[in-house]
Amino acid sequence: MAERVVPERQRRRRRPTRQGVVLSRQLIVDTALRLVAQHGAEALTVRRLGAALGADPSAIYRYFRNTDDLLLALADELIGRAQHGWRPTGDWRADLREIGLRIHRAYQAHPQAALLAAHRTTGRTHETRAVEAILGVLRRAGFPAPEAVRVYHAFVDQSLGFAALDAAALALPAAAQAADREVWQADYGRLPADTHPHIAATAPQLAAEMRRSGYPYALELLLEAVAARLPGPAGRAD
Amino acid sequence: MAERVVPERQRRRRRPTRQGVVLSRQLIVDTALRLVAQHGAEALTVRRLGAALGADPSAIYRYFRNTDDLLLALADELIGRAQHGWRPTGDWRADLREIGLRIHRAYQAHPQAALLAAHRTTGRTHETRAVEAILGVLRRAGFPAPEAVRVYHAFVDQSLGFAALDAAALALPAAAQAADREVWQADYGRLPADTHPHIAATAPQLAAEMRRSGYPYALELLLEAVAARLPGPAGRAD
DNA sequence: CACCTTATGACAACGTCATTGACGTGTGAA
DNA sequence: TTCACACGTCAATGACGTTGTCATAAGGTG
Numbered sequence: 251m252a253e254r255v256v257p258e259r260q261r262r263r264r265r266p267t268r269q270g271v272v273l274s275r276q277l278i279v280d281t282a283l284r285l286v287a288q289h290g291a292e293a294l295t296v297r298r299l300g301a302a303l304g305a306d307p308s309a310i311y312r313y314f315r316n317t318d319d320l321l322l323a324l325a326d327e328l329i330g331r332a333q334h335g336w337r338p339t340g341d342w343r344a345d346l347r348e349i350g351l352r353i354h355r356a357y358q359a360h361p362q363a364a365l366l367a368a369h370r371t372t373g374r375t376h377e378t379r380a381v382e383a384i385l386g387v388l389r390r391a392g393f394p395a396p397e398a399v400r401v402y403h404a405f406v407d408q409s410l411g412f413a414a415l416d417a418a419a420l421a422l423p424a425a426a427q428a429a430d431r432e433v434w435q436a437d438y439g440r441l442p443a444d445t446h447p448h449i450a451a452t453a454p455q456l457a458a459e460m461r462r463s464g465y466p467y468a469l470e471l472l473l474e475a476v477a478a479r480l481p482g483p484a485g486r487a488d
Numbered sequence: 489m490a491e492r493v494v495p496e497r498q499r500r501r502r503r504p505t506r507q508g509v510v511l512s513r514q515l516i517v518d519t520a521l522r523l524v525a526q527h528g529a530e531a532l533t534v535r536r537l538g539a540a541l542g543a544d545p546s547a548i549y550r551y552f553r554n555t556d557d558l559l560l561a562l563a564d565e566l567i568g569r570a571q572h573g574w575r576p577t578g579d580w581r582a583d584l585r586e587i588g589l590r591i592h593r594a595y596q597a598h599p600q601a602a603l604l605a606a607h608r609t610t611g612r613t614h615e616t617r618a619v620e621a622i623l624g625v626l627r628r629a630g631f632p633a634p635e636a637v638r639v640y641h642a643f644v645d646q647s648l649g650f651a652a653l654d655a656a657a658l659a660l661p662a663a664a665q666a667a668d669r670e671v672w673q674a675d676y677g678r679l680p681a682d683t684h685p686h687i688a689a690t691a692p693q694l695a696a697e698m699r700r701s702g703y704p705y706a707l708e709l710l711l712e713a714v715a716a717r718l719p720g721p722a723g724r725a726d
Numbered sequence: 727c728a729c730c731t732t733a734t735g736a737c738a739a740c741g742t743c744a745t746t747g748a749c750g751t752g753t754g755a756a
Numbered sequence: 757t758t759c760a761c762a763c764g765t766c767a768a769t770g771a772c773g774t775t776g777t778c779a780t781a782a783g784g785t786g
Contacts, residue, residue: 254746256762265752265763273764296744306765308746317744369603369656373671378684381676385686399693404706411649418607433611438619446616448623455637468642474716475709492775494733501733501782511735534773544736546775555773 254311255319269304275313278303279323283360291362291421322374325367330376332356333383342391343473349384350409350469357413361420368414381406392481401476408472412465434460492549493557507542513551516541517561521598529600529659560612563605568614570594571621580629581711587622588647588707595651602655606648619644630719639714646710650703672698 264272271277278299285302286294296317300307314320332352338345357364371377384406388398422430434457443450502510509515516537523540524532534555538545552558570590576583595602609615622644626636660668672695681688 254763262754262762267764295742297742307744308766309764311745312763365607369653371668371671373675378676378679378687382684382687385690389686389689395690396693399690399697400702400705402694403697403702404709407650407653407702408646408706411653412645414652415607415645415649430609433609437611438616441616441620446620448627449616449620451627452623452633452637455634456640459637459641464638464641464645467638468646468710471642471713472706472709475713478712478716492734499733500784503734503781505735533771535771545773546737547735549774550734 255315267305271304273305273309278310278313279327282324283363286362287360291365321366322370322372324363325370326372326374326376328356328360328363328367329380333380338387342387343477345387346473353409354413354465357417358420361417364413364417365421368410416463493553505543509542511543511547516548516551517565520562521601524600525598529603559604560608560610562601563608564610564612564614566594566598566601566605567618571618576625580625581715583625584711591647592651592703595655596658599655599658602651603659606652654701
């Protein structure tokens with residue numbers, strides 16, 4: 251078994267499966283995302299993916315080296331969907347905000363997949379395009395290369411970190427998800443003021459706040475601090 | 489099978505295993521962390537944990553309902569270790585910085601476990617103590633309850649998000665980890681200036697920057713923005 | 727010290743998982 | 757029309773989490 255996987259470009263014979271489906275990397279990726287969206291991350295197994303495709307599970311290994319290879323393809327697909335149709339407006343702050351929220355949104359749309367994919371560096375086309383776009387926004391804003399790179403790093407990892415964190419919450423089974431929310435209402439709501447005065451004093455706000463994502467606010471904080479560091483008179487000369 | 493797990497408090501008979509080990513929740517948690525540190529997250533299986541303990545795998549189910557229950561215990565243990573020995577100094581900014589870096593450090597020390605645990609809300613003792621401490625720092629700094637809660641949320645989730653992200657990188661098998669670093673040097677280093685001008689212009693800095701964690705810088709940005717929002721004359725009156 | 731209850735460790739089994747080697751069939755080129 | 761081989765299928769392997777059952781030793785009781 252030298253190499254089971256044939257590069258997509260040089261595929262010629264496309265034999266349909268017993269159930270009449272013609273396989274391809276794209277079809278497998280799409281089906282995997284759909285599967286994960288419908289039945290959760292734990293439904294993403296080679297066997298079930300095979301069933302969903304109408305093919306023998308082992309057929310997938312003709313297109314992906316292993317499940318990790320498939321996972322990287324899912325990750326890059328998500329990045330691609332986040333970027334789809336985006337154009338810079340020239341307002342660096344609005345552009346960064348939009349990119350950040352798009353990444354977050356794209357991952358929330360497939361929480362189960364995001365959970366698996368957010369931590370990976372794919373180095374594939376969609377990813378490099380995104381990196382180029384963000385660096386472009388920062389450098390056009392007037393940041394010198396070293397600062398632009400530092401801000402890029404903080405910005406991207408903040409977005410991905412929150413995306414993964416929030417995806418994880420959404421990815422929990424419905425019951426566990428409700429239980430998690432309950433913790434803030436019940437558990438934290440009942441802590442006595444003498445042992446936990448600050449929690450007791452803010453319990454209602456806490457319960458309300460922890461229901462949403464902390465990302466939009468954290469993103470604003472980051473953008474604010476970055477703006478304060480822009481070289482030139484009071485943030486942008488032109 | 490009403491309930492297999494007996495609460496730790498009311499355990500009396502501690503029968504040693506065939507290999508002479510006396511089990512307990514704490515011993516199991518410690519062993520699990522050691523296992524994960526030595527052999528990676530994928531080594532954390534009930535069967536191998538049993539072997540590492542010198543016990544039959546099924547004995548673990550006398551102490552934890554299932555692997556998820558065990559995972560939450562690991563998560564709370566990590567939070568506890570991060571907090572261990574911390575005392576507020578009265579300087580809110582230094583205190584938050586210290587807490588943030590401690591969380592990050594504690595999780596990096598057990599990347600494999602962090603990866604599994606960072607997204608969970610345990611609601612257990614160590615966690616509530618940490619929440620109380622952070623809210624205390626913010627309220628003593630002068631933030632009114634609603635703002636304190638918002639900042640708390642952004643601060644904690646940013647810390648956990650980065651912790652998980654950076655842990656994921658450390659958690660990769662050594663080979664994949666080296667490959668990931670290589671992507672920035674080789675892959676991104678070779679992109680032509682006409683298709684990816686901004687990457688090409690910053691490639692060396694990019695390769696150097698992406699080698700470290702983006703967290704410390706992102707944390708400074710957050711603290712800076714938060715300081716600017718402190719009520720009172722130019723951030724803190726006293 | 728002997729008895730009894732039962733907590734708790736051990737064993738065996740089930741169904742599912744990713745992965746792989748061997749097989750044979752239908753495709754597309756010649 | 758032929759023919760090589762790409763690729764779908766089959767079967768098997770070893771590891772996984774979890775559970776029902778059994779048996780034994782710990783520890784309270786007298």
